Amino acid sequence: MINFIKIFFSTKSMKKRILDIIDDIKNIVKCVCEQKFWIDWYGSYDIDPKYLVIWICVESDNIKLGLESNKELVNKLRETLIKNNYPKEAVPFVHIGFESQETVDRESNGDWYKHFK
Numbered sequence: 001m002i003n004f005i006k007i008f009f010s011t012k013s014m015k016k017r018i019l020d021i022i023d024d025i026k027n028i029v030k031c032v033c034e035q036k037f038w039i040d041w042y043g044s045y046d047i048d049p050k051y052l053v054i055w056i057c058v059e060s061d062n063i064k065l066g067l068e069s070n071k072e073l074v075n076k077l078r079e080t081l082i083k084n085n086y087p088k089e090a091v092p093f094v095h096i097g098f099e100s101q102e103t104v105d106r107e108s109n110g111d112w113y114k115h116f117k
Helices: 004-008 014-030 061-068 072-085 101-108 114-115
Strands: 036-041 052-058 095-100
Touching: 014 052, 014 072, 036 101, 036 114, 052 061, 052 072, 061 095, 061 101, 095 101, 101 114
Parallel strands: 052 095
Antiparallel strands: 036 052
């Protein structure tokens, strides 16, 4: 699905780059994840690009563990930052992680906001 919000941002803006990165991540993950997933992201990337956090969120702990342990997948996800011209000096600091609904239910009573806080 095309993210139409991107048309409102300059091709050089940080927000546009991040939206392109998120679209690329969705396309990569959907090839290896048989379960419903979604991407959550946030951060103070306008203050410093290294403060970007990206979460690939799935339903089960088993899928989360499988995705986390897939080194080829993790490398491809990180490469999307470079492909989309994210500032090179910030790339090593950007957090790209995986989380599951099962973990959030168990540890944070199902509250994703509280879990990520």
